[in-house]
Amino acid sequence: MANNRQAGRTQSGTNIQEVRQQNAQSASGNSQYGTEFASETNVQEVRQQNAQSQAKKNQRQQ
Structure with missing residues (x-):
């Protein structure tokens, strides 16, 4: 079986x-994407959404 790959x-x-x-x-x-997405992320909003999600999860478990 011949190897048809080019070097590299x-x-x-x-x-x-x-x-x-x-x-x-x-x-x-x-990276060309790293700072772009980081600058568009609202950290406080993400934390609030995570807290709400966790609270809903805790309610379902009770």
Whole structure:
């Protein structure tokens, strides 16, 4: 069975070096999405929604 893969690519054609670079950017916090979503998140609102959800869950268990 012949190996038709090009060097640096997976069998499905994914560029291995590109994935490694994206992973490194993500780990270092330089992702193009990270700060965008972080700036749009209202932390207080999320905490309030979590508290409401937990309160409803506690009511159902009683």
